[in-house]
Amino acid sequence: MxxxxxxxxxxxxxxxxxxxxxxxxxxxxxxxxxxxxxxxxxxxxxxxxxxxxxxxxxxxxxxxxxxxxxxxFPEESNSVDDEIITDPEQLSGANGVYWREAQRGWERKLEGATLVPLRLLVEKQPNFLPAHTLLIKALREFGQEEEVLPTIETAVSQFPESPDLTRLQAEALADDNQYLEASIAARQFAIVYPNHPDAPEFAELADDYFGRFRRDLETELIAAGIINVVVGGGDQxxxxxxxxxxxxxxxxxxxxxxxxxxxxxxxxxxxxxxxxxxxxxxxxxxxxxxxxxxxxxxxxxxxxxxxxxxxxxxxxxxxxxxxxxxxxxxxxxxxxxxxxxxxxxxxxxxxxxxxxxxxxxxxxxxxxxxxxxxxxxxxxxxxxxxxxxxxxxxxxxxxxxxxxxxxxxxxxxxxxxxxxxxxxxxxxxxxxxxxxxxxxxxxxxxxxxxxxxxxxxxxxxxxxxx
Ligand SMILES: [Zn+2]
Structure with missing residues (x-):
């Protein structure tokens, strides 16, 4: 085998x-x-x-x-825990402080002053979407490349309906030359949420990235001299x-x-x-x-x-x-x-x-x-x-x-x-x-x-x- x-x-x-x-x-x-x-x-x-x-x-x-x-069906349960928060006013005392600190740090482009409070906030109040978005942007800005994609993955699985996060995900994947993955992420959003106003944009983005993937792969295959290889190596x-x-x-x-x-x-x-x-x-x-x-x-x-x-x-x-x-x-x-x-x-x-x-x-x-x-x-x-x-x-x-x-x-x-x-x-x-x-x-x-x-x-x- x-x-x-x-x-x-x-x-x-x-x-x-x-x-x-x-x-x-x-x-x-x-x-x-x-x-x-x-x-x-x-x-x-x-x-x-x-x-x-x-x-x-x-x-x-x-x-x-x-x-x-x-x-x-039993009555619908209102799972308050999962409710997404986007308004900083809804943050409790300490979490509100982390958010303000992080924003001050971000304005001054200070790595530690931005990332430290953001990481705490994401941990303590995981349903506050803006903290995830800012954390991802900050990680990219401060060159913490290896953390970017896993952080996005976590955020996207928590907020699958967020077009902003999906856009960040597709961008980060493309930055990492993962055009096929970027294309799939964009297409999934377009298919799962076809009525979202941004759906057509994501479908288009998916096509663009897929084209990019194909062109890159073809170039590499030509360079490697294997473009003419017949698909498949026998039955096994x-x-x-x-x-x-x-x-x-x-x-x-x-x-x-x-x-x-x-x-x-x-x-x-x-x-x-x-x-x-x-x-x-x-x-x-x-x-x-x-x-x-x-x-x-x-x-x-x-x-x-x-x-x-x-x-x-x-x-x-x-x-x-x-x-x-x-x-x-x-x-x-x-x-x-x-x-x-x-x-x-x-x-x-x-x-x-x-x-x-x-x-x-x-x-x-x-x-x-x-x-x-x-x-x-x-x-x-x-x-x-x-x-x-x-x-x-x-x-x-x-x-x-x-x-x-x-x-x-x-x-x-x-x-x-x-x-x-x-x-x-x-x-x-x-x-x-x-x-x-x-x-x-x-x-x-x-x-x-x-x-x-x-x-x-x-x-x-x-x-x-x-
Ligand atoms: Zn299944």
């Missing part, structure tokens, strides 16, 4: 990744326990009746019926640089075909039609029309679904069997499509290989695993936001993913499949999805699609691949 051409560092990196790999396929699962979700025959029957009303155009009556059987290895140059679509195609070589795909026109009829319209709502979306149903009874770059989505039959409605399935697909749309897998491949030499050949298995490695909490949330927005817009019950998650969480109480034992899932995912739906006013009492999904499950059983 490890090639001798690797340096010691690369060797170590791949060893660590190798360990991480089996533990961390993109699995959505919850082990903590709460009340059991009920999917009794009566419950499903009522939803089926509501679906029929919905399909007949009697949306109001349908909604009434959905409301009758779906348990209401792949050359990194030409693959990056192809971008997400090219990489996705290459990785998906390698994945397919080791998998049994369910080749049934009915199943394929079903998956496409839900997946393709969702993908269209997500703002990356440069991808060719493909959905593969894999004969595998474990509960799993994962996304490769460029819109290549894999769903195990085990997931389809665990699901009860089109809305749930749309939720799962929407989440996976969003990972692809937001370049999460691509970003991981890029990040892991920043230090690799351009001519390096990488074992294909490593790249495959890397692309579907677990995502950070923030990336999971980004995918939940984008995916759930898409299913709500498409007219499905907006809690499709939430329902699926709740079910998985409850199942996890009685059995823990081996691959889940070490998956570090955030424990508040179900609650988070609930807040997302409540805060955005998405409609949970819309089309579920029980009957059609049941037919698909029956079809899988008939095919003997459930």
């Amino acid at each position: 490890i090639h001798s051409i690797f340096s010691k560092e690369s060797f170590l990196r791949w060893v660590i990744l190798g360990f991480a790999v089996f533990l961390t396929l993109e699995i959505i699962y919850f082990r903590y326990s709460q009340a059991q979700t009920s999917f009794t025959p009566t419950y499903l029957q009522t939803l089926t009746e509501a679906d029929q009303l919905y399909l007949d155009g009697n949306v109001e009556a349908a909604e009434q019926l959905y409301r009758q059987v779906k348990q209401p 290895a792949i050359q990194l640089a030409p693959l990056l140059l192809q971008g997400e679509s090219g990489m996705g195609m290459r990785l998906a075909s390698a994945e397919l070589a080791n998998r049994r795909v369910v080749n049934d026109p009915d199943i394929q039609e079903y998956v496409n009829s839900i997946g393709q319209p969702l993908a269209e709502l997500m703002g990356r029309n440069d991808f060719e979306y493909e959905f593969f149903v894999i004969e595998d009874s474990s509960l799993n679904a994962f996304a490769y770059p460029g819109g290549k989505i894999f769903i195990n039959t085990g997931s389809l069997m665990a699901i009860d409605s089109e809305a749930e399935f749309a939720g799962l697909l929407g989440h996976e499509i969003a990972h692809s749309v937001l370049s999460h897998g691509f970003q991981k491949v890029v990040q892991a290989n920043l230090l690799a030499s351009l001519g390096q050949t990488i074992p294909l298995g490593n790249l495959l695993n890397l692309a579907v490695l677990e995502n950070s909490r923030r990336k999971e949330q980004q995918s939940d936001i984008v995916g759930t927005r898409a299913i709500a817009t498409a007219g499905y019950a907006a809690d499709g993913l939430h329902t699926f998650m709740t079910k998985l969480r409850d199942r996890g109480r009685s059995s823990t499949p081996e691959y889940l034992s070490s998956h570090p899932v955030p424990e508040d995912r179900v609650r988070y999805l609930q807040e997302l739906i409540q805060q955005n006013g998405y409609n949970r009492y819309s089309f579920e699609g029980i009957e059609r999904h049941a037919l698909v499950k029956q079809r899988l059983q008939d095919l003997g691949v459930s």
Whole structure:
């Protein structure tokens, strides 16, 4: 698995990744326990009746019926702790003093007098956004380069909706010649917050940075004399640089075909039609029309679904069997499509290989695993936001993913499949999805699609691949 051409560092990196790999396929699962979700025959029957009303155009009556059987969400909790503060007047005594000191220091361009109070303030009052912004600016001004990006990363994960922070992040990444990363950061903002007035600016910025990345890489490849190398080094290895140059679509195609070589795909026109009829319209709502979306149903009874770059989505039959409605399935697909749309897998491949030499050949298995490695909490949330927005817009019950998650969480109480034992899932995912739906006013009492999904499950059983 490890090639001798690797340096010691690369060797170590791949060893660590190798360990991480089996533990961390993109699995959505919850082990903590709460009340059991009920999917009794009566419950499903009522939803089926509501679906029929919905399909007949009697949306109001349908909604009434959905409301009758779906348990209401608990009251929205106002988490005061998370509230963002931007007004210095709201700072308590000591924190207000730190802020004034920091500003005085900053005006006089005094490093210690600026950074010391700012660091204290960020620690004591982490929800005060201006302190983060000023700290980042000051770190750059005073040449504390190595601290800039980690500080931004922390701030952005805390204030993902701040265009100022995202702009600082993209700038700092570009300053560090990480144009691809800068492009991805800008694009993620544009996709997650498409209605923000700055969204078009970020989309444009993303294109600019991506162009810059491509030009730089091409120049380096020409200088290194490897521009004409054919992509891929046979079946088992792949050359990194030409693959990056192809971008997400090219990489996705290459990785998906390698994945397919080791998998049994369910080749049934009915199943394929079903998956496409839900997946393709969702993908269209997500703002990356440069991808060719493909959905593969894999004969595998474990509960799993994962996304490769460029819109290549894999769903195990085990997931389809665990699901009860089109809305749930749309939720799962929407989440996976969003990972692809937001370049999460691509970003991981890029990040892991920043230090690799351009001519390096990488074992294909490593790249495959890397692309579907677990995502950070923030990336999971980004995918939940984008995916759930898409299913709500498409007219499905907006809690499709939430329902699926709740079910998985409850199942996890009685059995823990081996691959889940070490998956570090955030424990508040179900609650988070609930807040997302409540805060955005998405409609949970819309089309579920029980009957059609049941037919698909029956079809899988008939095919003997459930
Ligand atoms: Zn995910």
